[in-house]
Amino acid sequence: MLLGIDLGTSSVKVLLLDTDGTVVGEASSAYDVNAPYPGWAETNPEAWWLAVAIAVQKAVKNRQVEVQAIALSGQMHGVVLTDAEGTPLRPAILWADTRSSEMLPQYDVLDSSMRSQLANPIAAGMAGASLLWLRKYEPEVYARARWVVQPKDWLRLRLTGKVAAEPSDASGTLLYDVVSDCWALDVIAALKLRSDWLPELLPSSSSIAGNLIPEAASHLELIVNTPVIAGAADTAAAALGNGLIQPGTVQLTVGSAAQIITPRSQPIVDSYGRTHLYRAALPHQWYTLAAIQNAGLALEWVKGVLGYTWEQVYAEAFAVPLGCEGLTFLPYLTGDRTPHLDPLARGAWVGLGLHHTRAHLMRAALEGVAFSLKQGLDAIAATGVTATQLRLAGGGTLEPMWQQLLADVLQVSLYSTTVAAASARGAAILAGMGIGVFQDAIATQSSGQNTTPNNPDSSLEAAWQRYQSLYPSLHQWHHLGD
Ligand SMILES: Nc1ncnc2c1ncn2[C@@H]1O[C@H](COP(=O)(O)OP(=O)(O)O)[C@@H](O)[C@H]1O
Numbered sequence: 509m510l511l512g513i514d515l516g517t518s519s520v521k522v523l524l525l526d527t528d529g530t531v532v533g534e535a536s537s538a539y540d541v542n543a544p545y546p547g548w549a550e551t552n553p554e555a556w557w558l559a560v561a562i563a564v565q566k567a568v569k570n571r572q573v574e575v576q577a578i579a580l581s582g583q584m585h586g587v588v589l590t591d592a593e594g595t596p597l598r599p600a601i602l603w604a605d606t607r608s609s610e611m612l613p614q615y616d617v618l619d620s621s622m623r624s625q626l627a628n629p630i631a632a633g634m635a636g637a638s639l640l641w642l643r644k645y646e647p648e649v650y651a652r653a654r655w656v657v658q659p660k661d662w663l664r665l666r667l668t669g670k671v672a673a674e675p676s677d678a679s680g681t682l683l684y685d686v687v688s689d690c691w692a693l694d695v696i697a698a699l700k701l702r703s704d705w706l707p708e709l710l711p712s713s714s715s716i717a718g719n720l721i722p723e724a725a726s727h728l729e730l731i732v733n734t735p736v737i738a739g740a741a742d743t744a745a746a747a748l749g750n751g752l753i754q755p756g757t758v759q760l761t762v763g764s765a766a767q768i769i770t771p772r773s774q775p776i777v778d779s780y781g782r783t784h785l786y787r788a789a790l791p792h793q794w795y796t797l798a799a800i801q802n803a804g805l806a807l808e809w810v811k812g813v814l815g816y817t818w819e820q821v822y823a824e825a826f827a828v829p830l831g832c833e834g835l836t837f838l839p840y841l842t843g844d845r846t847p848h849l850d851p852l853a854r855g856a857w858v859g860l861g862l863h864h865t866r867a868h869l870m871r872a873a874l875e876g877v878a879f880s881l882k883q884g885l886d887a888i889a890a891t892g893v894t895a896t897q898l899r900l901a902g903g904g905t906l907e908p909m910w911q912q913l914l915a916d917v918l919q920v921s922l923y924s925t926t927v928a929a930a931s932a933r934g935a936a937i938l939a940g941m942g943i944g945v946f947q948d949a950i951a952t953q954s955s956g957q958n959t960t961p962n963n964p965d966s967s968l969e970a971a972w973q974r975y976q977s978l979y980p981s982l983h984q985w986h987h988l989g990d
């Protein structure tokens with residue numbers, strides 16, 4: 509049995525996979541994303557640690573002795589600063605944290621060869637930008653740190669006592685040479701960032717990164733010395749876990765953020781600068797990623813402030829007519845990446861009238877997230893890959909009514925597999941590859957819930973036109989400052 513642990517933004521998902529490919533256990537446990545100041549998004553790694561124990565114990569139950577290997581996947585871009593023992597010195601700064609927007613001009617000093625190594629738009633919330641912020645505003649913590657690691661790499665450090673990074677997550681730090689597959693040491697030097705705290709890079713799947721230490725084994729109720737394989741970034745792991753391996757296919761994952769990705773056998777950079785290029789979980793493979801910064805994160809926030817349960821959302825918001833009777837929602841609660849690359853963008857409801865109800869506010873949020881995904885899909889199409897179908901993954905793609913709205917807005921068929929926790933399944937596959945029981949990705953099956961788009965609707969089309977016009981209209985307002 510192989511254990512995949514996916515350290516997501518809102519919860520950890522754990523999946524126990526038999527070596528014949530059958531899922532024999534699944535569980536999750538949630539934690540908070542804290543925003544103590546405008547633009548911040550942090551989680552205390554101790555909350556991750558407690559949640560991982562709950563989910564692993566639930567998923568594994570009494571099968572501890574059968575767990576042959578563990579691998580991790582996790583939310584990308586964030587940073588955890590630790591001391592020499594791996595104890596965090598402050599809360600983790602997450603991908604959704606835009607405090608580093610004021611640091612981005614420091615990347616302008618890089619010459620074009622360094623910029624092309626990074627192969628990515630310069631976005632707030634990436635580890636490199638967050639480290640520049642820490643150097644300026646928390647110099648004492650910055651100086652004291654022994655290691656800087658990404659979220660799932662911190663978890664592996666806690667499990668094994670060994671510090672390591674791997675290419676798929678490292679490629680999302682803005683400190684990595686995505687083409688040559690190594691830390692971009694000259695970029696790090698040009699930014700005058702420390703390089704002594706970057707961990708050694710291990711392959712995602714082809715070696716054992718460490719073994720479960722006694723304290724971790726007792727915390728998770730697993731067996732001491734169980735091998736732990738490095739694993740991969742959540743998006744890279746989801747591609748593997750959902751059977752998406754051939755160039756030309758496109759996957760849509762909806763979690764706290766959403767990602768639309770297409771695999772690449774060459775490191776092809778988006779000439780428009782709207783999408784990302786990251787290393788895949790397997791060597792010599794990359795993927796293009798449209799990053800929708802606010803998906804489940806925005807829906808959860810709206811649902812929370814309106815006091816809805818998901819059942820009420822489906823009963824009430826989906827009774828509102830398509831196009832929301834003139835109301836538009838911009839989901840940019842944590843800024844926007846694809847396509848506007850604007851950390852200062854913020855959310856809005858625009859077009860409110862007396863006829864609007866709580867249900868309209870919720871419905872507008874669902875439509876706004878769907879329109880944001882449509883802009884992401886258009887950005888992928890502009891890189892030369894037109895999706896004829898989208899493979900679905902992530903906890904935010906399960907409800908049939910939401911799937912239908914997505915299909916209608918995107919005007920593409922959606923293909924659901926039987927795997928919702930694709931990143932955790934991908935991690936379990938990497939565990940199997942690490943100990944030699946799998947050679948490659950393993951196939952997934954259709955869930956039988958494939959969704960085809962209805963004919964284009966004029967109200968939805970008018971709402972899409974309104975949505976597209978709003979960001980440019982509000983751009984100046986977003987940048988006026990607090
Ligand atoms: N019934 C639902 N309809 C739409 N979205 C949902 C529903 N249930 C959960 N979600 C969304 O799914 C997200 C969680 O998905 P998940 O893949 O676990 O995310 P993450 O890996 O970021 O923690 C939540 O942010 C939530 O908004």
Ligand SMILES: O=C(CO)[C@@H](O)[C@H](O)COP(=O)(O)O
Pocket residue numbers: 516517518582583584585603680742743762763764765766767784797799
């Ligand atoms: O920002 C990106 C990709 O660029 C995401 O991969 C984050 O890693 C968040 O993932 P989820 O927690 O929403 O799955």
